[in-house]
Amino acid sequence: MSGFKINSEQMAKLAGRLSYLSARHNVLVQNVANLETNDYKAKDLEFKGYLDQQTQDGQALKVPDVKMTTSSADPDAKGNNVVVEQQMADLADNSVEFFFATELIKKNLAMLKYASAG
Secondary structure (H helix, E strand, O other), rough: OOOOOHHHHHHHHHHHHHHHHHHHHHHHHHHHHHHOOOOOOOOOOHHHHHOOEOOOOEEEEEOOEEEEEEOOOOOOOOOOOOOOOHHHHHHHHHHHHHHHHHHHHHHHHHHHHHHHHH
16 A cells, blocks of 8 residues: 555645646736736746645645746836746746646556556
């Protein structure tokens, strides 16, 4: 049973990772949606905060708080500091990470299915 425990811990961590990536996707999309909003400041999720909120057994306690980005971009005339190119690059990076996490979950589930088929 020790092999299954390791696998379940890994699955819990992967599920937590998917939760983080999903929440980050929503924040990045919100930044793009507010591209024309006066005085809007781009936000992002702090990954370190996410890691700090993990319990010993790998269960995520909650999605981390949103923090303001430290963008080097100057605000435009409306006070908005969203750089659409940066947001799109972050969204692409986030999508790739999400894809790889789901692939790892699929491989784990395939191994469990194979092992249980005997």
